[in-house]
Amino acid sequence: MTKITLGCEPAVGSLAPSKKRDYRVTNRLQEGKRPIYAVVFNFIDSRYYNVFATVGGNRVTVYQCLEGGVIAVLQSYIDEDKDESFYTVSWACDADGTPLLVAGGINGIIRVIDAGNEKIHKSFVGHGDSVNEIRTQALRPSLVLSASKDESVRLWNVQTGICILIFAGAGGHRNEVLSVDFHPSDIYRIASCGMDNTVKIWSMKEFWTYVERSFTWEELPSQFPTKYVQFPVLIASIHTNYVDCIRWLGDFILSKVNDCLIQSVDNEFILWEPKMKEQSPGEGTVDILQKYPVPECDIWFIKLSCDFHYNTAAIVGKISDDVDLEAYIIQATEKGKYLYGNCRLAPLLSLQGYLMSSPNLPSGKLPCRLTEAQYSVAVKTEPFGVGIQSQPHSL
Amino acid sequence: MTNSSPPKVNPLSTAAAGRSESPDVPVNAAQQEADATEISMVIESLKLQADADRREYVMKRMEENRIKVAEITRNRHQLSIERTNQMNMNGNKFDNLLSRRQQEAIDMQKRGEIRFGGSSSSQEDDPVIPLGPGIVLNSSVRPIILPKVEKLPRHVTSVFIDRNQRRIYDDHNGFSDEEEEEREFAGPEDNIIRMTVEEVGASDTVFDLLAKRLSREPCEVKARYEALVSRKNATESSKPGETDSAMNALLDKRLEEAQAPFDYLFCRQCLIFDCKFHGHGQELVYPVTSPSPSSPAAFPTYFPLLLSIFLISFPMSVPEAKAVAKKKM
8 A cells, every 4th residue: 555655645625516517417218127337429530429329238229419408329239148248338440430339248258349330340259257348549449458357458459350468467457357548648558457456557568569460460360479468567556445447637547446345435536647667667656646535435336437628527426225326418508528428337236326427526626627527427227127217307 | 740950951042052952961841842842843834835845746747737638639639530531531421320320310300200208119129218308219220139159168277376476476566564564755754854853953852753743663764864864975975885874774673573473483494484393483593605794695695585485385474474473482
């Protein structure tokens, strides 16, 4: 556990809102009887800025936001295996710009769906256990990372169907990897976090030739020399419990710990800066800059969603027991800005609780304008098989 | 409680002088308290200064990062627009089905084909039930089946990282357990120590109060101060190793303490710890590698070997070893 020395303390935010945000719910949709585990907008292609995908159960659905709060269902994909439960989805694209959807879940199989031709493009079998998160490299959208319960992180080329690198081994995670993210500008750097309470930063620099080869590989994908990256360049133990969400914010990292198992402890986001030593990988320091408290939340894996410009973030607030959870799509009154929403609930818990993104997140008290939700998505969860009839709520 | 004997030193003059006076001069309780208060005030003001510096630093870094993030998102925006333009240049704007469905949906909305809640069909395949202002459900959208794929058979292997290797890794990387926490002194703390001593002297009280404030042991703070001073004075020193000798002595002492339980449990005959046949408390023989007793190199070569034997054969951390040794004694 990194101890904080005098003169290096972080600034701590407060839960009291400083401004009232002007959001309204414009629509509510219910997707069958399954929980919705992820929601994601397409930031890769400007044609699809108003298109988002959801995953729930064995289904992947594509929607579009129209004028006046109307939502259109564009496409729907169902896994033939009824026991599949998708946990995560991410938009990608191939060299021609054809939009792809990459989804993974409890089966550990990653489905690459060709949304431009409405068919399955590739299926990646390789992970030894369920896939917890999939992220796309914005600078090179044919590369995706997957974080898995099998304690590894894998880099895939969705265009050629090759598993390029596996981040696991002596220096890898010692428990489920819950979240992973690409660095926004340094194409060699990634960060991962998981149930071993650590955040690990990895570098692909010395393996980059393999990444390039994966684009031109002519033989069978299974013959590709997949490499193991066993040692991260930095390991940060700043959290005392499961770290269930990590996002790069420029050179800083925003990571969230969930103390739900301990209870009565407020969760928090920590904004910190990793300082790596170029000459000695494996050594480095961590400078904790800010902490944002999050109201008590007893569900794991609630992810953070940021908008395109990283000006705003939505997180989940308090859950109370007396109201049903629902899926909301909240549209900002300002047009032209979209939120990349991504929430996931642990399938272990089915709560009749209310999961709402808090529009009044603390900002203004902190030097960083981090938190304003423009589109916020909250996720519905119900015990399986129970019919749903929810009362509309006003926010 | 009254003080019967007259003070040896005028309390006022001592407080005024206050600078590096010999700490061996006996002072009475009241004066000690006055000194302590003054020292505390000095430390407090230095700490406030450090806090302010820290806030400034955080804000500066946040601003720099904000500019960087703005550049990144601008770049991404550019890339996504280029992707669109690339498709448009390739000919038909609706050359893929996703775009076509987009356009169909917009057209349907224009024609007023919006479905509202309440009249949802109860087929299992119907994906979405609207509960609000309504959705456009393109009736030609059929769910596309993703064919089943064979999963990997479950393969059970031995655990790659078992308990004691994990322990080793943790210890090497300094993720030590609570008792043996080794914190390095950071820049601002060094400054506070140095400036406090400059202002109010280097008496034991000063180190005690500093230790309390910085959550460390007084001997640590004192050792650190001496290391700082000797580092500053020894700019022309030809033996750089001596400048941190105070710190090293402290670390050596802790090494000895940590090693004690291992020594107690080690069996010279079986080369294991906590031997059932030969018991404990055997007299250990240290190998002498060089005739010079002052060479620090002789000592450390023994310990890591011992430690690695120990950790491979008997998974335990230092406090656990202590506990076991205590029980066996």
